[in-house]
Amino acid sequence: DSGVTQTPKHLITATGQRVTLRCSPRSGDLSVYWYQQSLDQGLQFLIQYYNGEERAKGNILERFSAQQFPDLHSELNLSSLELGDSALYFCASSVGAPSGFTDTQYFGPGTRLTVL
Amino acid sequence: AQSVTQLGSHVSVSEGALVLLRCNYSSSVPPYLFWYVQYPNQGLQLLLKYTSAATLVKGINGFEAEFKKSETSFHLTKPSAHMSDAAEYFCAVSVAGTYKYIFGTGTRLKVLA
Numbered sequence: 001d002s003g004v005t006q007t008p009k010h011l012i013t014a015t016g017q018r019v020t021l022r023c024s025p026r027s028g029d030l031s032v033y034w035y036q037q038s039l040d041q042g043l044q045f046l047i048q049y050y051n052g053e054e055r056a057k058g059n060i061l062e063r064f065s066a067q068q069f070p071d072l073h074s075e076l077n078l079s080s081l082e083l084g085d086s087a088l089y090f091c092a093s094s095v096g097a098p099s100g101f102t103d104t105q106y107f108g109p110g111t112r113l114t115v116l
Numbered sequence: 117a118q119s120v121t122q123l124g125s126h127v128s129v130s131e132g133a134l135v136l137l138r139c140n141y142s143s144s145v146p147p148y149l150f151w152y153v154q155y156p157n158q159g160l161q162l163l164l165k166y167t168s169a170a171t172l173v174k175g176i177n178g179f180e181a182e183f184k185k186s187e188t189s190f191h192l193t194k195p196s197a198h199m200s201d202a203a204e205y206f207c208a209v210s211v212a213g214t215y216k217y218i219f220g221t222g223t224r225l226k227v228l229a
Contacts, residue, residue, distance in 0.1 A: 002159060002161070004159070033217070035219075042219065042220075042221045042222060043160075043206060043219040043222070044219075045216055045217050045218065045219070048215055048216070050215075055215045056214055056215035056216045057216075058216055090159055090160070092159070092160075102148050102165065102167040102210065104162045104165065105160075105162070105217070106162075107152075107159030107160040107161065108159050109157075109158060109159050110159055
């Protein structure tokens with residue numbers, strides 16, 4: 001158990017809909033990362049937050065947005081869903097040291113999103 | 117721009133045999149490199165990381181990796197495979213100055229009895 005929790009575990013929805021994925025980081029971790037894992041794209045870095053502020057952006061679509069709240073939990077919002085958005089979405093957290101390039105990331109169990 | 121390439125999407129070894137999973141990186145600046153393991157239906161877990169200290173890095177579960185700048189490689193090895201090592205392994209590089217992480221496409225390790 002990494003200490004990172006993600007809800008829900010599974011989500012089935014229809015095209016065009018909007019969903020919210022939630023992540024609670026390990027106690028004390030200030031950084032939260034979001035990843036998308038699919039068979040054709042592999043593991044793609046989406047976005048990172050540090051102590052409530054966006055720190056780095058990866059291959060995140062404009063239809064997707066995220067935020068980190070004062071209690072450090074994070075939400076990933078996916079809108080206008082398409083079939084291709086079906087994937088496993090992982091949240092990870094880390095201490096978030098100033099030189100965070102070497103941070104160990106602790107991954108949650110993931111949310112499996114199925115878009116029908 | 118930084119990138120990682122994992123050679124071999126599937127590797128099979130016999131139990132007790134040497135495990136060698138290959139990772140090559142591309143980076144214009146000294147890289148920070150990681151190996152993560154993903155067991156079925158679980159998130160990723162860090163095995164080890166290179167942060168410019170020792171070039172031979174020891175990780176959990178008997179794994180180690182050696183950073184070779186001349187070969188731009190960071191291959192993962194384990195002297196003797198165990199059935200419990202069957203999983204998917206990801207090499208990753210952190211993009212200096214950006215806080216981004218780039219993961220390889222993964223290598224699925226199968227251990228044969």
